[in-house]
Amino acid sequence: MALDDIYKEVILDHYKNPRNKRELPGAELQCHANNPLCGDEITVFAHVDGGAVAEVTFQGAGCSISQSSASMMTEAVTGVKIGDARGLAERFRGMMAGDVEPAEDEFGDLVALKGVVQYPIRIKCAVLAWDVLQEALDGAGSASGAQPHTV
């Protein structure tokens, strides 16, 4: 990876020692999605309390980018008001689209994922957890909007 070594280390650290990777019993928000391209899977569990994300965890399997992004996300949105969590998700997506220059104090470890922009096919891996979070916050319950068509 041509990612700077420090960023690489951050990504690998979250990949090998994921934060908040467990089920959350009794979570009122839960949502699952997968990336059929590579089989990455993420389930996000969240407790909401007083309009804020009180606790958030994830379960999943996949590449270092998808799994480290999920781990970083749980740290970034814990204790954050729902509106602010949505805002961060939006700006994270903006960073992955190359439109938003990340502010270190807001993004924290997430800045490490900026280098993924060089690999367009892998941007999907990085945003997967955030898609699931947004879906969970929307309270939709099931995965990404449109149901797949079945033959």
Added chain:
Amino acid sequence: MNERTVSVKTAGAVGGLDVGAIRRDFPILSRTVGEHPLVFLDSAATSQKPNQVIDAEAEFTRHHNANAHRGIHMLGEEATQAYEGARATVARFLGAPEPETIVFTRGVTESMNLVAQGWGRTHLREGDEILITEMEHHSNIVPWQMTAAVTGATLRYIPLTDDGLLDLSQLGSLLTERTKIVSVTGMSNALGTITPLRQLADSAHAVGAIIAVDAAQLAPHSPIDVQALDVDLLGFTGHKMLGPTASGGLYGKSDVLESMEPMLGGGEMIHEVFHDHSTYKSAPFKFEAGTMPIAQQVGLAAAIDYLDGLGMANVRAHEEEITRYALDRLLDAGATVYGPKDASIRGGAVSFWFKDVHPHDLATILNEQGVAIRAGHHCAQLAMRRYGVPATARASFYVYNTKDEVDALVGALDHAQAIFS
């Protein structure tokens, strides 16, 4: 149309191919990735094209372009001749009895859809069975699911053994007089497995079924004789055999082709059009509606000339040798290989998982070293699920690959290990 300007065999060269000379025909192989030479190990997805193919396509477009089977003028005649000449070249390459048994399509996906719709919808009804395998590419699964939904026929699967072969032990209960068609890959793009086509053809015919083959991987890498194999239908794709994208076709026995309905209606496939119905031309023309990729099929003929110049037996021998070497080195390096480990019964698409490095991470790291591999489910999710993996890394080889490139792959694996350990 093109003179054969292909490399001659030199004694002692691997598998009888002069790979150095071959590589000089492929301008793209001299590209670099950063400071690394490009090591292209993704030919199972699409092959690179030699100058002879690039030039044949450009020469047609530059000097002979017109619509085929239409213009009553010089260029129209030339285009028709080039297009029909390409059909004859394809027929010869596959051992087909005559050019009219070759339908041009835009590739094997279209070919298998044509079989599933054009044959399936007119020959299948409730109670009938379609037999495919768990190692199929999605293009030989999804069209059958669509046809099963429309006709009420049932789709059944030949399972796989732990080492990546078709498990034929239960064939007797899977293949019965209810089976109307067996549709099977000739060589798996996900596992490399070569399937026993003649045996399957005989078994299918014994119960009155026909057999269709997805030869997307087999045709580029192995000699094929459709008459010796006694298969009824066989689809192939040009871009995996040194030809242009959107070239390819479907071989069919004459009576089978005649019994099929067209999938697309439109210009040039009709005999006469009336207010309430139309009559069709005979095969293969009734399946070629609208303007076809003419320059591309001409390019495909040049690709076949190139492969014929090398000799398909030599192509196969070269790939077997390089695959054997790759399997040895990958297994030595600690990779888990999915599919047969014996190079003599498999092709050169080698699927593997390296330690606990996810295939996507591996492909990104290898790319940094100039090595291009595929990572994903290879449009074969049933096979992936069978072996309990969401995805694999896949290195695949062709006429221009060398053992040095296998070494580059294995060397780059060390790099991945250093990052992830």
